[in-house]
Amino acid sequence: MERIEKIIKNLEKNNMQGFYAKDSKEACKMVEEMLFDGCSITAGGSVSLKESGVWDIINNDKYNFADRSKPGITPEQQQEAFKAAIGCDFFFSSTNALTENGELVNVDGFSNRVSSICFGPENVVLIVGKNKIVKDVEEGFLRIKKVAAPKNTVRLGINAPCSKLGHCVSLLKNENPCMTDGCQGSTRICSSYVVSAYQKTKNRIKVIICGESLGY
Ligand code: SF4
Secondary structure, eight states: OHHHHHHHHHHHHTTOEEEEESSHHHHHHHHHHHOOTTOEEEEOOOHHHHHHTHHHHHSSTTSEEOOTTOTTOOHHHHHHHHHTTTTOSEEEEOOSEEETTSOEEEEESSSHHHHHHHSSSSEEEEEEEGGGEESSHHHHHHHIIIIIHHHHHHHHTOOOHHHHHSSOGGGGTOSSOOTTOSOOSTTOOOOEEEEEOSOSSTTSEEEEEESSOOOO
């Protein structure tokens, strides 16, 4: 708990709001209290949102949720859902890693998720399981190479080297590779590397740290 309190203080120093929810139920309650009827919502692809139950909260008729993954969606509708993130009231996602210094570490393939975290939505709400806490930015990028990216390639059925190795191919040559080292080609899911530090707009990013493990 001491570690989480320190992270919340450091998030605040970085102009982000930090909250602690002891479990998913409490995280869902916090989310419900933030939303208002008719608000516009978009979301990044996130296992944490699904596992926590937050996805079921936002996917409700009382909100205007542009769901880019709904069954039967056409490529054109999916593009519209991506564009809806610009100027929407709330963008929901998780983060690949959260540092003790209150920084967010993320890697994205198409970059829609990191672009929404950086700019566009009025509010960004991140649901972060305790398993995503790391010491610093370097450990955050290693976490991506060892945990987040390999599991995501398996989940998405993408035939990148890490889906078979269980870690980034760059770790075969060097146990501490440059953050951008890795495979090349159309199956690579690591394109945009973003660290969110001190924010210009106070409290736009809200981080709900959950006392459970969520996603990867
Ligand atoms: S760079 Fe390639 S091998 Fe490395 S984690 Fe990303 S997708 Fe996997």
